[in-house]
Amino acid sequence: MSTLPSTQKAVALPAKRTPLIEITTPVQPPAAGEVVVHVQWTAASPLDLHRSDGGLLISSYPALQGGGGAAGTIVAIGSGGDLKGLQVGDRVSAFAFHGDKEANQQEYITIPAYLASKIPDGIPLQAAVTVPVNxxxxxxxxxxxxxxxxxxxxxxxxxxxxxxxxxxxxxxxxxxxxxxxxxxxxxxxxxxxxxxxxxxxxxxxxxxxxxxxxxxxxxxxxxxxxxxxxxxxxxxxxxxxxxxxxxxxxxxxxxxxxxxxxxxxxxxxxxxxxxxxxxxxxxxxxxxxxxxxxxxxxxxxxxxxxxxxQNEFFKERLQPEILPTLLAEGIVQPNNQRVVEGATLVERAQNALNLLRSKAVSGEKLVYRVSEATPHHRYKEELYSMIWGCITCHGPGDASWIKGNMNADIYLIVVNDYVCQSWEWYGMDPKKTIFQQDNASPHTADKGNEYFQQQRWTILPWPANSPDLNPIEHVWAYVKRQLSLFEKVPETLEALWERVQDIWINLPMEFIDHLYESMPKRMAEVIRSKGGPTKY
The missing domain is CATH 3.40.50.720 (NAD(P)-binding Rossmann-like Domain)
Known part of the structure; x- marks a missing residue:
């Protein structure tokens, strides 16, 4: 077990309909079957507002805030018990709701392992935190x-x-x-x-x-x-x-x-x-x-x-197994996020409450940082930055490093700069080319649809939740495999990006050909499985 601090910062409600405050609470060591998570992100929920404004389900004050989603890194595990295969250093999200040592608006939570979900590679903590409660x-x-x-x-x-x-x-x-x-x-x-x-x-x-x-x-x-x-x-x-x-x-x-x-x-x-x-x-x-x-x-x-x-099957398998599998296979996508800013944890929590109270949230989840990553884990978290790329039947197209969250405006810039540039490089006529994209919300926003119509692009209709039909997923898997061959990890994101660029421009042409040639088989397999999972 790693050394844990004895105390931590936490957000509390001193009384009904009053501003939030910061208090100090003990960090609880894990018992058998429990893990300690260093919480880096949390998601605001309507329950936070109901507790703050209406005192819902609060028996005494001051009351620790947070009975919902958290995401962070495991820093300690209990001795013995069913730990669901979790280890120190794993990135996890959690829906923990028993308060006290499980309250998610504090720096550390101590929870049963069955309330944690290991986060698949490629999903940032701030995205993963939107998933478990909902x-x-x-x-x-x-x-x-x-x-x-x-x-x-x-x-x-x-x-x-x-x-x-x-x-x-x-x-x-x-x-x-x-x-x-x-x-x-x-x-x-x-x-x-x-x-x-x-x-x-x-x-x-x-x-x-x-x-x-x-x-x-x-x-x-x-x-x-x-x-x-x-x-x-x-x-x-x-x-x-x-x-x-x-x-x-x-x-x-x-x-x-x-x-x-x-x-x-x-x-x-x-x-x-x-x-x-x-x-x-x-x-x-x-x-x-x-x-x-x-x-x-x-x-x-x-x-x-x-x-x-009370459902024993869900207790043992919903968060530990089903949730991460659905995320890893692209069957469900995290909610769109709006990051709530503030100088302190209490200020961020209060700003999130104010946004919920004003009903200024629609189609997105409010998330905010609880604590910074520990030096040991900071690099691991920051590596999950977004990279966008495209391929053509003539070879790899351009790739782009997206600093921050992708939205409809950024996506239009990427499309206009990098897709068009790729077509120009290979001498392709946009009006005679079919453009395929998945159904991520930035891709299907009205702004993008209007742009594609103005440019007279042909957009391939795409079924919901169909990563097994998308050949680009195999390209990303290839890039990850190539990155894993390096003996040393890069020290900065810029160095990581240089490696990705080098791998991307050298994608083997026979690999790309195989992906394009596999599309009829992919479609036949989806039809055969009646829209269910396939080997792809």
Missing amino acids: LVTVFHSVTADLELELPWPIQQNWQPKAANKPILVWGASSSVGIFAIQVLRHWRYTNVLAVSSGSHHTYLKSLGATACFDYRKTDVVDKILDYLKDEDEPKAPYILDCIGSLNGTLEPLAKIAQRGSRVAIMLPVIIKDATEDEEPVYEMEVSKCIPDKWAEGTIVRGVRTHFYL
Whole structure:
């Protein structure tokens, strides 16, 4: 076990509706089956706001903040017990929610190994931290509350009994909603309906949504019912409410649900938002919310994600095995992130609360740094910078080092500079060339679509969650293998970038030819597996 500090900085709430403060807490050594994580990033969640403004689930003050996602590096492990194969130095994310030594807005957390997920190579900590809380919520709500099947692993010819039944996801652009669509799509549910702001519809369809509806439209309920008019009753048998607002979601959903509909609602139900002068009003019992408006025989459940540990299979395998596998295979993508800045940890935590309170967040997850990486691990974390590259049938195209997060604006610059330059180098006519990209949100943003239309580029339509069809994934794997052959790691990111550039421009032409020639086989394999996993 490495030497741990005896105390640490932590964020606490001194009283309801008061500014956050910094306190000192002990660092707890790990018992058998536990690991200590040096927390470098955390993700803000609505629960943070509910605790701060409404005192939700707080029994005494000062109360440590944070009952959700954390990401960092394991610095100590317990002696004995089931450590799920984790070791000191592993990068992990965690959904830990028992407070005290598990509270994620402090520098170190001590947690059972089954609450940690090893982060796949290539995924930065600030991206990985957006995953565990929301993905676990999806698995629990879909299986326990909607009673839909999510078997693991998926057998090759398996199809869910409700494969073609409508599943309505209200709040689909929320952090939970985005993961719900990806999970349902992968588990072969083919009729997923998404309700969100219209600005997110293109992205949600790229993830696997069958149809999208804009909740801001006054006739949104009528449009949903019209879409479902030919379905058997109950026309909306499965409804996932990712928001949990009495007026905003429960009221319209009560007009859609029928006898036999199963409705899963995120808790707490928000009866009234906080104002400067008044506390918010919450309700944890959904049976007390508009009971006279639900059709008789509607099954309404409140989602209590913490109860997922009652499912022994999920307890032992959801965070340690299923979550990292889905990430590593590109089946789910981390939420888009907005990094919250501030001079201190408390200031960053407070700024995140203020953003949540102002409802200034849509289609992205607020993340902020808790502590700097230790010198031993800093290099390892910083190496996960983004590099973009393209290939053509004539040879490797250009590659670019992206300093920071990729967004729609940066992507347009990359495309305009590096794709066009590659085509010019090989004498290719853009109007006679097909451009392939995956469905990452910067790629499918309206700005990019408008640019491609103006340039009259042919964009290859791309199915959601299909890394096995994308030949560029094998190029990145090749680059990683070549990097691993160096005896010494580079001392700086600039030195790493020089190595990547050298590998990229020397990609073997026979390797690229093989990738292009493999595309018919890849497509045939996907068709044979009916959209399921393939050997690619």
